[in-house]
Amino acid sequence: xxxxxxxxxxxxxxxxxxxxxxxxxxxxxxxxxxxxxxxxxxxxxxxxxxxxxxxxxxxxxxxxxxxxxxxxxxxxxxxxxxxxxxxxxxxxxxxxxxxxxxxxxxxxxxxxxxxxx
Amino acid sequence: xxxxxxxxxxxxxxxxxxxxxxxxxxxxxxxxxxxxxxxxxxxxxxxxxxxxxxxxxxxxxxxxxxxxxxxxxxxxxxxxxxxxxxxxxxxxxxxxxxxxxxxxxxxxxxxx
Numbered sequence: 477x478x479x480x481x482x483x484x485x486x487x488x489x490x491x492x493x494x495x496x497x498x499x500x501x502x503x504x505x506x507x508x509x510x511x512x513x514x515x516x517x518x519x520x521x522x523x524x525x526x527x528x529x530x531x532x533x534x535x536x537x538x539x540x541x542x543x544x545x546x547x548x549x550x551x552x553x554x555x556x557x558x559x560x561x562x563x564x565x566x567x568x569x570x571x572x573x574x575x576x577x578x579x580x581x582x583x584x585x586x587x588x589x590x591x592x593x
Numbered sequence: 594x595x596x597x598x599x600x601x602x603x604x605x606x607x608x609x610x611x612x613x614x615x616x617x618x619x620x621x622x623x624x625x626x627x628x629x630x631x632x633x634x635x636x637x638x639x640x641x642x643x644x645x646x647x648x649x650x651x652x653x654x655x656x657x658x659x660x661x662x663x664x665x666x667x668x669x670x671x672x673x674x675x676x677x678x679x680x681x682x683x684x685x686x687x688x689x690x691x692x693x694x695x696x697x698x699x700x701x702x703x704x705x
Contacts, residue, residue: 523695583644
């Protein structure tokens with residue numbers, strides 16, 4: 477069965493960076509893109525970007541362009557999402573989601589990133 | 594960015610009754626070359642990730658009960674739950690994937 481398992485919760489200081497991982501299993505890793513979506517407390521879901529499954533092409537939301545980097549390690553079936561220059565407004569649950577016609581059909585369990593001084 | 598607006602923000606429906614949630618996009622999400630609406634619906638329960646219910650506006654994801662249905666085209670869409678069950682209590686989001694992805698603000702569905 478398809479599973480996406482994300483890394484654990486993080487607490488970071490303002491100005492720091494965070495890197496969240498998403499390990500995929502149960503399907504051919506290169507067949508699907510992987511999206512990243514975040515949800516700040518009480519806010520709507522917010523798409524951040526994606527990486528193609530069969531190459532390293534990425535696309536980012538304009539809001540996060542230059543501050544977010546998505547990479548992958550095919551040998552480990554793992555996708556990474558790094559956010560730099562963190563502020564308190566980046567406090568959120570971060571999800572990876574397997575791409576399916578542009579939607580997300582399977583989601584990771586979420587990773588809480590807390591930014592606090 | 595395409596802005597997605599849902600109505601209402603919250604909704605209370607009796608068990609067994611119909612629940613209807615609306616979603617409006619700031620521009621059409623209908624791709625003329627394939628006549629598909631790039632619109633999806635998700636269900637999110639507390640402490641859980643979103644679950645895909647419908648895509649192409651009306652195609653039910655595998656395993657989703659047939660009491661969930663979607664309709665609409667262009668800029669106006671509806672999610673209908675034909676007979677509300679207790680397990681349907683959740684927040685529902687619409688999402689456009691015509692141009693990257695954006696989500697509606699969510700509709701909280703409760704039991705009356």
